[in-house]
Amino acid sequence: MKDAKKVLVLFIVAVLLLLSLSMSVFADDVERIIVYAKVPEDWTEPCVWAWADDGTNAFKAWPGGEMEADENNPGWYYCWIPAETGNVIINANEGEVQTADFKLEAKNAWLIITDADTVEISYETKTTGEIPEYVEKFPVHAKVDENWEDVCIWAWLHPDGTNAYEAWPGKTMKAKDTGWYTVNVPIWVNSIIINANGGEVQTEDLTIDPAEVWVTVDAEGVAEFTYNDPDAPVVDDITVYVKSPADWNEPHLWAWSAPDGTNVFSSWPGEALQDAGDGWLLLEVPGWVNSVIVNGNEGSVQTADLSVDAGKDLWVVVTDAENVAVYYEKPEIPKEPEPTETEPPAETSAPEVTSEPAKEEPEKGGINPLLIAIPAVAAIAGAGVYFSKKKKS
Amino acid sequence: MKRWLAILLIVCLVTTLFVGCSQPEEISDGTVTITIWHDKEEEVAAVLQTELERLEPDIVVKLERKDGLTEALKLVGNDPKAAPDMYFFAHDKLGVYAEMGILAPISDFIDATALEAYLPMTIEAATYKGEIYQLPLYFETLLYMYNRRYMKDDKVPKTTEELYEYMRKTTVGGHYGFVEQHSTAYYSAGWIHAFGGYIINEEGQPGLDSKETIAALEYHKKFVEYMPSEGEYATVNTLFREAKAHSTIGGPWLVPTIRESGIDLGLAPMPVVNETGKAIAPYSGVQGLHVLKVAAGKKHDAIIKVLQQLTGDEVGIAIAKASGCAPAKLSCYDDPDVAKDLMVMSMYETAQNAVPMPNIPEMDVMWTVTENLLVDINMSGKDVTESAKAAQKKALDLIASMK
Numbered sequence: 124m125k126d127a128k129k130v131l132v133l134f135i136v137a138v139l140l141l142l143s144l145s146m147s148v149f150a151d152d153v154e155r156i157i158v159y160a161k162v163p164e165d166w167t168e169p170c171v172w173a174w175a176d177d178g179t180n181a182f183k184a185w186p187g188g189e190m191e192a193d194e195n196n197p198g199w200y201y202c203w204i205p206a207e208t209g210n211v212i213i214n215a216n217e218g219e220v221q222t223a224d225f226k227l228e229a230k231n232a233w234l235i236i237t238d239a240d241t242v243e244i245s246y247e248t249k250t251t252g253e254i255p256e257y258v259e260k261f262p263v264h265a266k267v268d269e270n271w272e273d274v275c276i277w278a279w280l281h282p283d284g285t286n287a288y289e290a291w292p293g294k295t296m297k298a299k300d301t302g303w304y305t306v307n308v309p310i311w312v313n314s315i316i317i318n319a320n321g322g323e324v325q326t327e328d329l330t331i332d333p334a335e336v337w338v339t340v341d342a343e344g345v346a347e348f349t350y351n352d353p354d355a356p357v358v359d360d361i362t363v364y365v366k367s368p369a370d371w372n373e374p375h376l377w378a379w380s381a382p383d384g385t386n387v388f389s390s391w392p393g394e395a396l397q398d399a400g401d402g403w404l405l406l407e408v409p410g411w412v413n414s415v416i417v418n419g420n421e422g423s424v425q426t427a428d429l430s431v432d433a434g435k436d437l438w439v440v441v442t443d444a445e446n447v448a449v450y451y452e453k454p455e456i457p458k459e460p461e462p463t464e465t466e467p468p469a470e471t472s473a474p475e476v477t478s479e480p481a482k483e484e485p486e487k488g489g490i491n492p493l494l495i496a497i498p499a500v501a502a503i504a505g506a507g508v509y510f511s512k513k514k515k516s
Numbered sequence: 517m518k519r520w521l522a523i524l525l526i527v528c529l530v531t532t533l534f535v536g537c538s539q540p541e542e543i544s545d546g547t548v549t550i551t552i553w554h555d556k557e558e559e560v561a562a563v564l565q566t567e568l569e570r571l572e573p574d575i576v577v578k579l580e581r582k583d584g585l586t587e588a589l590k591l592v593g594n595d596p597k598a599a600p601d602m603y604f605f606a607h608d609k610l611g612v613y614a615e616m617g618i619l620a621p622i623s624d625f626i627d628a629t630a631l632e633a634y635l636p637m638t639i640e641a642a643t644y645k646g647e648i649y650q651l652p653l654y655f656e657t658l659l660y661m662y663n664r665r666y667m668k669d670d671k672v673p674k675t676t677e678e679l680y681e682y683m684r685k686t687t688v689g690g691h692y693g694f695v696e697q698h699s700t701a702y703y704s705a706g707w708i709h710a711f712g713g714y715i716i717n718e719e720g721q722p723g724l725d726s727k728e729t730i731a732a733l734e735y736h737k738k739f740v741e742y743m744p745s746e747g748e749y750a751t752v753n754t755l756f757r758e759a760k761a762h763s764t765i766g767g768p769w770l771v772p773t774i775r776e777s778g779i780d781l782g783l784a785p786m787p788v789v790n791e792t793g794k795a796i797a798p799y800s801g802v803q804g805l806h807v808l809k810v811a812a813g814k815k816h817d818a819i820i821k822v823l824q825q826l827t828g829d830e831v832g833i834a835i836a837k838a839s840g841c842a843p844a845k846l847s848c849y850d851d852p853d854v855a856k857d858l859m860v861m862s863m864y865e866t867a868q869n870a871v872p873m874p875n876i877p878e879m880d881v882m883w884t885v886t887e888n889l890l891v892d893i894n895m896s897g898k899d900v901t902e903s904a905k906a907a908q909k910k911a912l913d914l915i916a917s918m919k
Contacts, residue, residue: 310665332666332691334759349689350760382750391896422896 154206155257158213159233159250160190161198166215166236168297169200173208181208186218189307196250203257206230213242260307262335263315265296267304268342271319274304278312281330287312292322301354303337317346358410358434365396365404366440366456371419374404378412381430387412392422402456403438410434417441548575548818552805553582553589554604559838564604567831568822575818579604593618593808601811601819607641607802610649611875620812621647622805625820630827638844641802641872650804651823652844654835657866658706658798659859660787661756661770662763664780666691672763672784676739676796679787682762683742692761698740698747699894701886703765706798708732709871710789715886720878720915724889725901725908733893733900735791740894747894765798768840768859783862786869800870802844836860842867881914 162169172187174180181204182188190200190213204211206229213236214221222242233249236242248254267274277293279286287309288294293316296304308315310333317340318325326346329338338348367374377393379386387408388394393416396404408415413433418425426447431437438450448454554561561579568577580600582588586609592598593613613619622642631639634652642650662672666686673679683693697703705715713729716722723729744751753770755761757777765786774781786796805826807819825831832843833851842863848854849864873879889907892898 330685332686332762334691336689347689351690379746381746382754386745391891 154229155203156206156209156227156229157201157203157231157254157257158190158211158227159193159199159201159231160213161233161235161249162200162213162215163236163238166220168217169213169215170218171202171204172212172214172221173204174210175205175207176210179208181205186214187212191255193250193255195252199250201255259310261310261333262305262307263296263331263338264303264305264336265317265338265340266302267317267319267340270342271324271340273321274298274317274319275322276306276308277316277318277325278308279314280311281314281328285311292318292325303354360407361410361412361434362405362407362436363396363415364399364436364438364453365406365417366402366438367396367404367417367419368441368443371424371441373421374417374419375422376406376408377416377418377425378408379414380411380433381414385411392418392425415439417447547573548815550575550577550602550811550815550818550822551600552577552579552602552604552822553585553600554579555582555585556604556803557839560835560841563831563834563838564826567828567834568825571821571825575821577822589613589618590616594810596810599808599810601815602805602807602822604653604805605803606873607650607652607804608873608875608879610642610806611644612877612880613806614644614647614649615877618809619649620807620809621649622651622807622823623648624812625807625816625823626651626827633827633846634844635846635867637800637867637870637872638802638804641800641875642804644875650802650806651826652802652804653826653832654804654841654843655800655802655863655867655870656768656841657800657863657870658703658765658767659862659866660763660784660796661766661774662782662784663756663759663761664782665759666762667782669782672782673787674785675790676735676787677790679763680739680742683739686762687742690760692743692755694739694763695743695752695755695761696747696765697749697752698736698743699887699890700748701883701890702799704733704736704886704890705871706765706786706796707736707789709797709869710794711735711792712794714871716874716876716879716882716911718874718876720876722878722882722885722908722911722915724886724911725904730901730904731791733889733904735789737893737900745895765796768863771840771859783858785862785865795869797869797871798866799873800867801873803841804844878915878918881918882911885911885914 158171158173160169160171169190170186170188171190172182172185188202188204190202193199193201209227209229210224211227212221212224213234220239222236222239225242225244227244228246230246231248231254233245233247234242235245235249263276265274265276274296275292275294276296277286277288277291294306294308296306296317298304312333313330315329315331315338316325316327317329317338324344326338326340326344329346329348331348332350334350336348336350337353338346339353340346363376363378365374365376374396375392375394376396377388377391394406396406396417399405411433413431415429415431415437416425416427417429417439424444426441426444429439429447429449431449432451435451438453440448440450440454440456442448554564561581565577565579568579571577585603585605589599589603590612593616599618610619628648631648635655638652638655639648641655642648642652660672667682671682673682679694686693701715708714708729711728711732713726713732714723740747744755752761752764753766756764756766757774757779759779771781786798788795805823811819827845829845829848829851832845832848833854835841836843836848836854836857840857840859842860843849843854854860874882885907889903892903892907893900
């Protein structure tokens, strides 16, 4: 089971790594060129795949950027790409047909594609009218009821009412294998409606941020949306095992994800750890947890923030608030020798703050006695606070 | 015989003392060396160095970057062999050093009328128990920042109620209308000040349970409900940098990384609290030059020249251009480049309401006490008034322990 978890975590890491590698790193304000293409009649929904000489891709994933039909120039499609990404492949039919790759100069280009092997490149304008302006776009994904067909999006800018598309029901969303319909809409849009069946069924107006968004729509058209990919890989729960000091009553676990700050529990001090036998306590938490604190005595004593690897079971051995060890395999803990009656009582590990005032002996320079107390009290206060509360950086 | 011997010894001792007092400034080949400790970024240090090189060859200024500057000063600030002659740092520790007796007032070197050309807030920050211990050069305050892709310039909330409504409408699906370090004392102070409350006043009296502070904390809770419960530094800044938050309150030090992230950054005045009519008034930190007593006597004339050199407009303007810091001297804002720098001018505007961070020693204990209070209220859901009273008692106990 443990091996399976490891494999899963490694797989997720690998997927995330691959995704990050394929992502575009181009900012919004880079120099861009327009790529026009006239494609064979049996090429539908052409796209452009582009990359820089250093391998940086212009688009997140194959088949690349969708080419828009130029209404003023039938048969011509266009797409803006960063000027640096002059290595280009034109493809269509969801990537099933494509040209060879070829290198464009860093200026607007017109490509006449007779077939996959025959491409004529020109830097002279081959279309009529104004070249369309570059408009940044963001993807909208929608998952709809199975009775919804011909899913479209209607998009506009509220409150001035500028529409992204000429007529209702708007732009057709492309069905993906994932079950999501997807379309890119202009960055200035802040309101959308998902509709289907020729506009007969629809959601209410949805006010959104211009950022990649996933909209889920039920049969009645009631929609919810999120900016976090609902299909992102989910990591299994992990178990946190804890050995806590004997004088920490009712040890609790506080757990969260950094840096996004998502907490597992609604309020401090978190959830009580359960007895796992052999001196260990345990609690299951989501696998995305990467930060924990063990605390006791209703949160009045605690460890520091412990950064841990996500997706791995943990063994946390707390000797005292300042001395904590974290393991990813169950550690061998040597049994402590029984104290004998002749031994002096063990001293608690006093905070190091007691050494602070010694650094500022008054005889060194006639320092005001108040000042000797300040760092000491401040440090003790800090330590007291540190040990008594969750936080701070 | 013994009597003569005693007289001789006394004469020797007195002579030695006078020799010490009248020791000429450290001259080698006619040059006086002034050592200044600092912890600033390269850009700021380079501006200072260039400006102070104008004093050569009579005076050579050595700028030494010092990690752990504040602790080092506590240890060696009164040791002529180890201490620097001056240091360049924020104002908030000067009360501690003044009490330690290691600082010389800058009014011993500069005519007080010269300081009338500075923003009053910066001189207030430099003053402790009636003495001015710092020559201010620039200051920093928190800023209201927004992502212009999400929040249009004409939709920036002008009041806290507008902000609250904005948060209610836009905090959905993993995006936030506004995020801040809601349970950090430095950030909470702005809200408290807008209600007329305070963390600690000039007399060293904590104000955590004043009705104004309690009102601020109570009012602020409803905003926290629309923020991530984990409101620490990394969370807040990452959310804004990754375009998952529309707006935030943050320091100017974040601006470079935010811009590098591709965020179209907008800066705006702090929202005004509807209930009080006062804008959120964050703490300000004033950076400037301090003179150590160990150098005040023996390098008096050279120190005067160093300070005078830094009272010109050129240095404030140059620092503003180099690193976006807001000059302390008013006339620097007449410079066209400074006047069109959005970040500098936003800080200048915020400075009209900003409160200098307390420079009294007692403040040292207030940070953690206040943050505990904020955690109790914002994260543990405890009663505001009871928590505030408990925190006030804790603060008073700790301050009493100092004395």
